Amino acid sequence: METAIITVRDVRVDLGGHTVFREVDLTAGPEEIVAVAGENGAGKSTLLRCLAGLQTPSGGQIRVLGGPPADTAGFWREVVSAGDEPAWYPGLSVREHVELVLSVHGGGRLSVESALSAFQLERRAELHPLTLSTGQRQRVSLAMALARPSRLLLLDEPERGLDADFRERLAGILREYAAQSGTIVMATHDIALAEACGARLVTLEAAR
Numbered sequence: 001m002e003t004a005i006i007t008v009r010d011v012r013v014d015l016g017g018h019t020v021f022r023e024v025d026l027t028a029g030p031e032e033i034v035a036v037a038g039e040n041g042a043g044k045s046t047l048l049r050c051l052a053g054l055q056t057p058s059g060g061q062i063r064v065l066g067g068p069p070a071d072t073a074g075f076w077r078e079v080v081s082a083g084d085e086p087a088w089y090p091g092l093s094v095r096e097h098v099e100l101v102l103s104v105h106g107g108g109r110l111s112v113e114s115a116l117s118a119f120q121l122e123r124r125a126e127l128h129p130l131t132l133s134t135g136q137r138q139r140v141s142l143a144m145a146l147a148r149p150s151r152l153l154l155l156d157e158p159e160r161g162l163d164a165d166f167r168e169r170l171a172g173i174l175r176e177y178a179a180q181s182g183t184i185v186m187a188t189h190d191i192a193l194a195e196a197c198g199a200r201l202v203t204l205e206a207a208r
C-alpha cells in the first residue's frame, strides 16, 4: 500500500479575524507532484506554511511524513521549503551559497557543479546573488533547494521571474526529483508548468 507523505483533512485557517479557506483536503504520495492553483488570496501560501509547520490550522488535521508538521531540525532534514527570496549571505558567491546548503544539510543529491549546471548558473557562479537578475536569483534559490537530499519539496510559485525556456527546463528538473522518490507540493499560477511536470492539479477556493 502506498504511504501518504501528506494528508490534509478538513483544514480551515482563520487569519486576522477572517476565514482564509475551509474544508481543504489534500493528499500526496511518494513520486507525486501536486500543483495548488487558485486566485490571488485563495490561501496557497498559507496552505504551504501549514504544511511546513509554520502556521497552525484553526481546524482539521495535517500529517506530513507520518506526523504533524513541526518546525524542528529533524523535520527540516527531510523537507525543503522555497518561496520568498532567501536572505543572501553577505560576501558569499552563488557557488558558496550552494556549498553552504550542502555543508549544512549533506550532499548526495546534486554536486555543486551539477546544481550550477542544471540551473544554468556556471557563468554567474562567482558573483554575489544580489548582483544577478530576478530570474537568475530565483534559479539560485531553486538550485539550493534541489541540491540537498530531501523527501518533500514545498515550492511557492517556483516559476516566479523565470523565462519560458527555463520554466520548461524546471519542469524536467522537478519531474526528475519526483521520479527519485520525492514528493512536491507547489503553489503556482502557471498551469502549463504544472502540466509539464505531470502534476495533479488542485484548485484552492477562498472562503466567501
Ligand SMILES: Nc1ncnc2c1ncn2[C@@H]1O[C@H](COP(=O)(O)OP(=O)(O)OP(=O)(O)O)[C@@H](O)[C@H]1O
Pocket (backbone or CB within 6 Å): 015, 016, 020, 038, 039, 040, 041, 042, 043, 044, 045, 046, 047, 187
Ligand atoms: N498574517 C496574516 N494576517 C491576516 N491575514 C493574512 C495573513 N497572512 C495572510 N493573510 C490573508 O490570507 C489570504 C491568503 O493569503 P495567501 O498569501 O495565502 O494567498 P495566495 O493564494 O498565496 O495568494 P497569491 O496568489 O497572491 O500569492 C489573503 O487574503 C491574505 O490577506
